[in-house]
Amino acid sequence: xxxxxxxxxxxxxxxxxxxxxxxxxxxxxxxxxxxxxxxxxxxxxxxxxxxxxxxxxxxxxxxxxxxxxxxxxxxxxxxxxxxxxxxxxxxxxxxxxxxxxxxxxxxxxxxxx
Amino acid sequence: xxxxxxxxxxxxxxxxxxxxxxxxxxxxxxxxxxxxxxxxxxxxxxxxxxxxxxxxxxxxxxxxxxxxxxxxxxxxxxxxxxxxxxxxxxxxxxxxxxxxxxxxxxxxxxxx
Numbered sequence: 001x002x003x004x005x006x007x008x009x010x011x012x013x014x015x016x017x018x019x020x021x022x023x024x025x026x027x028x029x030x031x032x033x034x035x036x037x038x039x040x041x042x043x044x045x046x047x048x049x050x051x052x053x054x055x056x057x058x059x060x061x062x063x064x065x066x067x068x069x070x071x072x073x074x075x076x077x078x079x080x081x082x083x084x085x086x087x088x089x090x091x092x093x094x095x096x097x098x099x100x101x102x103x104x105x106x107x108x109x110x111x112x113x
Numbered sequence: 114x115x116x117x118x119x120x121x122x123x124x125x126x127x128x129x130x131x132x133x134x135x136x137x138x139x140x141x142x143x144x145x146x147x148x149x150x151x152x153x154x155x156x157x158x159x160x161x162x163x164x165x166x167x168x169x170x171x172x173x174x175x176x177x178x179x180x181x182x183x184x185x186x187x188x189x190x191x192x193x194x195x196x197x198x199x200x201x202x203x204x205x206x207x208x209x210x211x212x213x214x215x216x217x218x219x220x221x222x223x224x225x
Contacts, residue, residue, distance in 0.1 A: 004156075031211050040122070042202060042215035043157070050211070058212065090156055094211050101147055102213060104156030 003027065006091050006105035013078075013085075013112050021076045021108045023091035029103075030096045032074035036060065037088040037107075046089075049074055050096065078110060085112045116140045117205050119216035127224050132190040134219050136203030139184065143205040147213065148177060148188045151200045160201075161188070193223045 004025040013019045025032065031050045035043040045058030049068040063082025068074055074093075078085045088109050094102040118137045126132045134148075144165040149157035163170040163177045163186065170177050176189045190197055200220050204213040 006156075009154075033212055035215075040217070042117070042119075042217040043204075043213075045212055045214075048212045088154070092156075092213075096211065100211070101159040101162055102211070103159070104149075106156045107154065109154065 004091060004093055004103055004105035006089075006108050009106065009108060011108055011110045013110065015112055016080045018077055018079050019085075019110065021078070021089055021091075021110070023074045023076065023105060024072055025074075025091075025093045025103075025105075026072060027093055027103065028071070029093035030071070031094045031102075032068070033092040033094075033102065034058075034064070034066065034074070034076045035090045035092065037090060043090060046076065085110060114139075115217075116143075117203055117214050117216040119203055119219050121219050122217070123220040123222070125222045125224060126193050128195055129192045132188075132193045132197065132221055132223065134188040134190075134201050134203075134221065136186050136188075136216055137184060138186075138205055140205070140207065140214075141184070142207040143214075144208065145206045146177070146179060146186050147204045147206075148175075149202045149204060150197075151202060151218070157202060190221075193221075195223045195225050197221060198223050 033048040034046040047066040049055035065077045091105045092102040147162040148160040151157040200218045203216040
């Protein structure tokens with residue numbers, strides 16, 4: 001089935017540790033995105049990538065890093081510099097054509113203790 | 114600076130009646146608008162969209178209206194069903210930039 005896979009669904013880490021969230025898509029989409037959702041808030045853009053080997057900071061990129069070595073994969077690393085890492089993280093992808101929607105993965109709930 | 118706003122955090126309607134969810138935006142460069150539905154601990158699923166060159170788009174029970182002069186859009190669900198109970202997010206994008214700017218969401222509860 002075509003879609004976006006995020007793994008794992010739940011992740012626990014100790015404070016001060018870096019952690020990498022996986023996002024894979026087989027939709028042949030050029031663009032991929034990482035969003036963060038906090039309780040009672042909308043989705044905020046962390047990073048996005050429109051083509052392989054290129055990515056741009058979103059609205060809340062501090063404390064995060066990404067890579068885009070393959071079209072299908074866009075992993076997100078939450079570093080120890082991120083002050084409030086506990087959140088629900090969502091990956092999405094879309095075509096580059098105008099007027100198209102983004103498709104989302106099922107999300108990863110990261111809890112830092 | 115919140116460019117997309119959903120001022121109603123929650124809405125309750127009776128089954129079979131109309132649900133109207135509202136969204137306002139401030140950036141006049143936005144030219145594509147979308148509605149997503151989201152259940153807890155899941156990713157959002159796309160519902161319906163509208164281009165800025167239109168003022169209405171309909172898909173089954175869902176209709177989105179766009180008022181560009183007021184920078185306002187709304188989602189109408191008729192008739193509402195209990196399965197429609199979820200958080201609804203309004204989102205917008207502009208030009209060739211496909212990243213979306215989201216509102217804070219409205220929790221819709223459809224009462225049987």
